[in-house]
Amino acid sequence: MTRTEFWQGNIASAEGALAAGCRFFGGYPITPSTEIAEHMAAKLPKRGGVFIQMEDELASIASVIGASWTGARAMTATSGPGFSLMMENIGYAAMTETPCVIVNVQRGGPSTGQPTMAAQGDMMQCRFGSHGDYAIIALCPASVQEMYDLTAKTFNLADQYRVPVFLMADEVIGHMRERIIVPDAVEHTGRPAFLPGTPPFKPGAGLIPGFPEFGKGYGTHVTGLTHDERGYPCATNPGLHAALVKRLVDKIESATQKLADFDVVNPDAEQIFIAYGAPVRTVQQVIHDHPDRKIGFLRVRTVWPFPAHALALFRCARRFIVPELNLGQIAREIERHAKVPITSVPKLGGELHTPAELFAVWEAGA
Amino acid sequence: MRREVRFSGFGGQGIILSAVILGRAAVMYDHKFAVQTQVYGPEARGGASMSAVIIDDEEILYPKVADPDIYVIMSQEGFEKYGASARPDAVMILDSTLVHSRPGCMFYEIPATAEAKTTLGRDIVANIVMLGALVGYTHVVSEEALKKAILDSVPKGTEALNTKAMELGIALAGGKKQP
Amino acid sequence: MSFEDWFRQDRLPHIYCAGCGNGTIINCTLAAVDSMGWKKEDTVFVSGIGCSSRAPGYIVTDSLHTTHGRALAFATGVKMANPKLHVVVFTGDGDLAAIGGNHFIHACRRNIDLTVVCMNNQIYGMTGGQGSPTTPRGCISTTTPYGSTEPAFDLSELAIAAGANYVARWTSYHVKELERAVKTGLETPGFSFIEVLVQCPTNFGRRNKFRQVADQIEYIKAHSLLKAKRDRLLEQGERIPEDMYVVGELMRRSRPAMGLAPTEVKP
Numbered sequence: 018m019t020r021t022e023f024w025q026g027n028i029a030s031a032e033g034a035l036a037a038g039c040r041f042f043g044g045y046p047i048t049p050s051t052e053i054a055e056h057m058a059a060k061l062p063k064r065g066g067v068f069i070q071m072e073d074e075l076a077s078i079a080s081v082i083g084a085s086w087t088g089a090r091a092m093t094a095t096s097g098p099g100f101s102l103m104m105e106n107i108g109y110a111a112m113t114e115t116p117c118v119i120v121n122v123q124r125g126g127p128s129t130g131q132p133t134m135a136a137q138g139d140m141m142q143c144r145f146g147s148h149g150d151y152a153i154i155a156l157c158p159a160s161v162q163e164m165y166d167l168t169a170k171t172f173n174l175a176d177q178y179r180v181p182v183f184l185m186a187d188e189v190i191g192h193m194r195e196r197i198i199v200p201d202a203v204e205h206t207g208r209p210a211f212l213p214g215t216p217p218f219k220p221g222a223g224l225i226p227g228f229p230e231f232g233k234g235y236g237t238h239v240t241g242l243t244h245d246e247r248g249y250p251c252a253t254n255p256g257l258h259a260a261l262v263k264r265l266v267d268k269i270e271s272a273t274q275k276l277a278d279f280d281v282v283n284p285d286a287e288q289i290f291i292a293y294g295a296p297v298r299t300v301q302q303v304i305h306d307h308p309d310r311k312i313g314f315l316r317v318r319t320v321w322p323f324p325a326h327a328l329a330l331f332r333c334a335r336r337f338i339v340p341e342l343n344l345g346q347i348a349r350e351i352e353r354h355a356k357v358p359i360t361s362v363p364k365l366g367g368e369l370h371t372p373a374e375l376f377a378v379w380e381a382g383a
Numbered sequence: 384m385r386r387e388v389r390f391s392g393f394g395g396q397g398i399i400l401s402a403v404i405l406g407r408a409a410v411m412y413d414h415k416f417a418v419q420t421q422v423y424g425p426e427a428r429g430g431a432s433m434s435a436v437i438i439d440d441e442e443i444l445y446p447k448v449a450d451p452d453i454y455v456i457m458s459q460e461g462f463e464k465y466g467a468s469a470r471p472d473a474v475m476i477l478d479s480t481l482v483h484s485r486p487g488c489m490f491y492e493i494p495a496t497a498e499a500k501t502t503l504g505r506d507i508v509a510n511i512v513m514l515g516a517l518v519g520y521t522h523v524v525s526e527e528a529l530k531k532a533i534l535d536s537v538p539k540g541t542e543a544l545n546t547k548a549m550e551l552g553i554a555l556a557g558g559k560k561q562p
Numbered sequence: 563m564s565f566e567d568w569f570r571q572d573r574l575p576h577i578y579c580a581g582c583g584n585g586t587i588i589n590c591t592l593a594a595v596d597s598m599g600w601k602k603e604d605t606v607f608v609s610g611i612g613c614s615s616r617a618p619g620y621i622v623t624d625s626l627h628t629t630h631g632r633a634l635a636f637a638t639g640v641k642m643a644n645p646k647l648h649v650v651v652f653t654g655d656g657d658l659a660a661i662g663g664n665h666f667i668h669a670c671r672r673n674i675d676l677t678v679v680c681m682n683n684q685i686y687g688m689t690g691g692q693g694s695p696t697t698p699r700g701c702i703s704t705t706t707p708y709g710s711t712e713p714a715f716d717l718s719e720l721a722i723a724a725g726a727n728y729v730a731r732w733t734s735y736h737v738k739e740l741e742r743a744v745k746t747g748l749e750t751p752g753f754s755f756i757e758v759l760v761q762c763p764t765n766f767g768r769r770n771k772f773r774q775v776a777d778q779i780e781y782i783k784a785h786s787l788l789k790a791k792r793d794r795l796l797e798q799g800e801r802i803p804e805d806m807y808v809v810g811e812l813m814r815r816s817r818p819a820m821g822l823a824p825t826e827v828k829p
Contacts, residue, residue: 023410023417041643049423067642072668076635079628083608083639086626087647091639109629133423193446194403194419196410231624231640232647234603238570238619240627249573250619250627295446302445372445
């Protein structure tokens, strides 16, 4: 039996994680994500899981990665300043192909910025923030319901692709309360199986190696150094390094269509909004308020890898309008793929675009 | 129909809790849609705090309140910051114990803090008195839903006090004309 | 079984320089681990970055060679998520006391059930000999070319002050004592810290007038002062020379600990 709740977004994220079988949370308090840590601190011990408040975010994500190698589904939650600190070990997780979930309830930056106001300024950081080339998966929720559903989904993706997966929320969605239908259970897929006796980093289906969980006698050496299929450091072999990094990127990018999660509204429209996270709600309001207009909408949940193929579904497109709570981070990514002009509609300051603001942009091009 | 309610007062009055209770009543017991938001930040602790609730029969899209239909104002600073600009056809319920100004829109005076103190002996439940008055005047949620949501949300052992506070608010609103 | 059974044979030879003392410390640690009768599948080695931190790569068990300074944070995750695992951390003075200093004091404070072996060579060896927080005043490194002017950290005293249940300091000369200390550390619930002064002939000795490897070992030996003797001297009102290293078991206590396996939890 599903049940209805009136939950805050951050609580829904924590509950989604619990439903997905998250057993370890390592974190550090930071506005506006703290309710997730607080909820996990209350709930995890009662479910046989572990909550630990670490000394900083460097340690938080490190503990999550350590826990993940024991087979536990593990996560952390943070916001801008903490996210910056996590970048070091997010790179380690990408290099060592460690499943982990990072929730970022985005606030205004740079630096301490606007702790209590919404932003989407970390969208490029989540993709490229650690040094070196790698790829990750990032989902963006636009409702309390999606805080739950997409958090649960991040665990499956992290396990399946052996990669850090980000829930890139924002202060609006994280802090608001609204109706949510809580399902009985969420889908739970596992990590790719490890075949004992094979090299632990030998890629299998989808370029992804099986997961040799610690404590099973596999004797796996895990290192952030460039390593061969045995997991042994091999840091001066140019070909091996190139092949490893290429595989880390390809295993995600080659799955772009599979990972894509988006909705299309009015595919025959000429002017199309593209949005993710809280601005989705404003665009939905614009469409609702103007049923007489053909307003296109590509509403994106999987932002990384960006589903560029979705742009082609709008056959009559003259222009894409991209409202974001940043100076056009994903607009630039879309520009890279689109065959028609892009209008970036940035908004800084912590508030959402109003429906009137966005309709005016659309109307100006009609 | 979309209805937007804004609560303001000072930190410690239970302004945020009032909004959460109202949203909860709408969603859990009236089976409607609701979104509750609030101003976070240091000014919300002791200064003017604000929280808003949108209630609708349909799914709520844009989650922010810009131009509320209904105000519940519990402090002078809250009035100045969040109530003074109310549009002429809005309705304001104000705690006349603490708010000295009066808006340009229709308003109802509820001496909630004084009543809570004298009638119930606890001014801490003034916000629940205001919630009762809000529902008495506007029927933005049903009385039954409000009561259940209050009981869900208040500390154990204070159920009777809070129920009385709500009933007091409804009674204070009851003698007056429906807006 | 012997300590040699814990080596990953296909990874040898190791990267350590001729005359390096790290191998001695790894052998002592593995001998202590071996004497515990632990199963390999229940034992995990974790390290950060530096010469010391390459050790887990030569050991046959599951191991995490992590980022600079963060070994204890990773180890905390491993141990808390699966307290049945025995977790041993190899680290060095730069890794533990500089970039990882905050994780160090908090791991001690939590008194999490880890055994940490710190190879203190008083220098950044792997990157060519830069000064570290334990480089003694006056010593030459590539970043202290006129002699270090900063006071050095006493890592063991730091661990004690921060709350570790077991703290001992020995040197690469004191192999028997070291093995016993590591074993006691492994046996002690809570955070066990074993600091080992070790020669780095390539990057410390060479710049600091130790022409032969043996010269530095001789110096370390001569400047080791047993804790019991130190205590006696203090009682007699004697002054302890500043360049002496107090060795021995420096702390053993039973503060409440975290990450204990269910059977170890005392009522």
